Amino acid sequence: MPDFSARLIVTLKNGVLDPQGKASLSALHSLGFAGVESVRQGKVMDVELIAGSESEAQSELSAMCEKLLANTVIEDFEIEWVREQVPA
């Protein structure tokens, strides 16, 4: 079966407080980056997996996010890309 690599992006839902982004924002201000207006922090996960096809990889990745990688109560996830790895 082919190898795929994928990037998942997990971000906080709109309106959910982001203490991490808030702390980074005020640190950036005190470092003199006055133009920054907001920072929201999320997670990126680079995944390698074996799957029968790209669409199978897609659905596996969604399931992984639903079940573990994202906390869907407060987070949204997106599969940014899935690429088939060409053996070198």
Added chain:
Amino acid sequence: MPDFSARLIVTLKNGVLDPQGKASLSALHSLGFAGVESVRQGKVMDVELIAGSESEAQSELSAMCEKLLANTVIEDFEIEWVREQVPA
């Protein structure tokens, strides 16, 4: 001055151990996602900022990563995109 929004991606350098990715990988395996071969976790930061131009925004964002948002000893960063916000 125009408003920009941007997405930064901060990932661990190759070869740096990733305890979170490793823990996710073994949790995925125990949930039955047998095809997953590796998970590396990083951060995504969605930033809004005011800058004179897109290239100025780019260089501000790089400086922010260099100075604070990434620890360049162990992390790489990339500016995934910068977009000018069109006022509604």
Added chain:
Amino acid sequence: MSVAVIIFPGSNRDQDMCDAVHHTTGKPAKRVWHAETDLPSDTQAVILPGGFSYGDYLRCGAIAARAAIMRAVVRAAEDGMPVLGVCNGFQILVETGILPGALMRNANLRFVCKTVDLAVESTRSPFLSGFTLGAVWPCPVAHGDGNYIASDDLVKRLEDGDQIAVRYANGTNPNGSVADIAGVTNVRGNVVGMMPHPENVTLPCQPHQTGAHLFEGLLAHAA
């Protein structure tokens, strides 16, 4: 002996550290607020205490490392003044680059608070000069990000340069740190960072008082 303890808004073992300094050196520590730009002029040693300096949401110690007072701390360290970072203080020193390596999430991703065994691997630093080389003593840890990461190369350099200060002993490594490293020094040996909390095994009300050697060593050094 005049010891400065740096206070960040989220420091939470600052009082513990000040109590330990006062108890062992007989003199109250000077609390120095992070927004200051200079250390008190009579400062003989600097301590960065434990806590969550600015919430530690980005990377532990990352924001604190860029605080105003840290320029003065780095200067003092470069001038050879004894500097100790405990837990969050260690993370901050690593983030400033004064100490090598990185501190990541504990291998099992859980916060851990328990007593471990520490072996003294070097007595070169003033802070460790009060211990016998090889001594093993019980000391508590309390952290979520104490997993010391270094390449094989770096570990070798640390070993060769006598830069490993303390290691977890008797299989008590609580966080997955490479080579059981619990604390390191800079090349010169005047700066020490460690995850465990000697200040919590110093006072008479605490279960052990071995941590007092750290401050006693410092006193002897200053004398």
Added chain:
Amino acid sequence: MLNETPLNPAVNITDEMIAMHGLTTDEYAHFQRLIGNRRPTFTELGIVSAMWNEHCSYKSSKKWLKTLPTEGPHVIEGPGENAGVVDIGDGEAVVFKMESHNHPSYIEPYQGAATGVGGILRDVFTMGARPVAAMNALRFGEPDHPKTRHLVSGVVSGVGGYGNSFGVPTVGGETEFHARYNGNCLVNAFAAGIAKTDAIFTSEAKGVGLPVVYLGAKTGRDGVGGATMASAEFDDSIEDKRPTVQVGDPFTEKCLLEACLELMQTGAVIAIQDMGAAGLTCSAVEMGAKGDLGIRLDLDKVPTREPRMSAYEMMLSESQERMLMVLDPAKAAEAKAVFIKWGLDFAEVGETTDTLRFEIWHQGAKVADLPIKELGDEAPEYDRPWVAPTPPAPLGPVDLSGDIADGLLALLGSPNGASRRWVYEQYDTLVRGQSLTTPGGDAGIVQVGADGKALAFTSDVTPRYVEADPFEGAKQAVAECWRNLTAVGATPLAITDNLNFGNPERPDVMGGFVAAINGLGEACRALDFPIVSGNVSLYNETNGVGILPTPAIAGVGLLNADHKRVGAGFVAEGETLLLIGAPSAWGTHLGQSTYLRDVLGREEGPPPPVDLTHEKATGDLVRALIQDGIATAVHDLSDGGLAVAVAEMAIASGIGAAVEVPPEEEATEAFFGEDQGRYLMTAKATETDKVLAMAKAAGVSAFLIGVTGGDELKLGISRAISLIEMRSAHEGWFPAFMEPQAET
């Protein structure tokens, strides 16, 4: 008279909308009468729904709570303020309370538990006390239930994530599993702080025309509808209620703590109230109503995190880490300097008035105008129908043939008998450097004075007892709490309670609640153990299945500088083992015992009754034995009876023991019975006679039952068990349950 604004359009209040706000038709009609029979604005509807829901108004429980004993010679402030206040001498007071965050924790365990801890810490420092200890009483569904592991993992890391970062040592708690919590976990968080007796701050506003100041995090849409949610029974539509999850920010809380304590020192604070459930609404109404003043708020000044927030949303937001206060205008500059130093948002958002009205202005218009006192005082109060609980059937014949050693190992390694180390090692138990114990003993002890003065803390309840007999079970909860404080040598001072029950609209649930309150009251009176604060959490029910009635009791005890204290672990070999306060057969009562449940698979019979006179005499004796330096180690007997207690003392110390053959035939009852009011202690062999004599003088039984030593535990004629085997059973279960993959 009340104006619409773009963000607060006129809304036609429908019956459905009223119902969605949890108001009955009668409640709504009553509200309309209070406001002169006009149509309320949507903002006003939100405000009254928040004030009159179960969580804020205690409408089902108030009648019964009033019967509880709340006074005592040391009590400075009983229920009614953010936390109870008890004098501990030297001009200092302990300020403490326990509060539930059950529903939010079930929906999002990490954030639910974290914000629960944040809320209780705020209650304590709002009163001017620096938090010095925390506990958490946790109850989860059965281990095999698919949600349990996820909840345990999230709740425990949430409790730790908040408390560890804030910097309060977690010194104790409870962790229990039972199928009746499958659909509703319980997260009860306790915090205690120390304040000067002459610097206790309250929410009562004083003075007209004074600034009302907002301090802390910005207001977002977090938890809008949350207070309403906490008072509604769960059903499968729970998913729809999800977007209301609040996220905790312990760093901001730490800054808020320091800023409040610094501000209080300047003399600027006239009144202060944290924003908890229905934040701005409840805090403002409380400050005004208590002080017989009106409050006018200008919502355009409120720091917000999100654009275009309506008055309704701002008034109901449950964003965390916020405070409301009335400040002395003469101290404005000092106050501002403190806020800036700690990097907190602040704004003058209103003022006190002499109108007794709660007036809300937004976008230049008045969007709410309500009588402030009536919002609290005229809240509905119900005498809900209840039926007296049926007395439990007597316990039928029990198989007494089981091997004692096997029974003990089974209990030590059972979900509810196993060590909680996996839990408490995720909590910072040492921060502040004043912890004299780490969890695992009977009570956590924290030094609070330079002279060595200390406080002891414990949290207890045995829900299966309460289920079988709410009156006796509630008595037992108080007695066990009192006993755990006694066992370390502390003088019990006072308690806080967290009454977790099912749906009060069911007469049997309400009957259990009433009986439990009566039991609590009786035990508190008999033991001079007043209730100084508390919290009620009702509607813990999912799809018709309610939780076990769980009146969690958290107690505080005092160890003066000259008090001796002891631990539960043996201190030396060759000491005598003495059983204090037991019947002549050592133990007799197997009804509702863990042996019956976890070894024989039966949850039956009446719980062990508590004889409060005996309890008091026994406890006073044990405390005297500790104080006189005779008792070298003490442990109370609770779940698992004598066998488990002696095993725990051995495991804690690494020293074994040999216990004699029980005096009567039924060894199972002697070793596993859960008769109340019993302690196990050790003393030097030469002191044995003194113990026996002191017990005799006190009219309390004392039996010499064994001796410490060796590396095994031998109970009567049963086979000896090595400490290693016991420890691995005891320590093994929790990690194996939580990290099954680590096994392979």
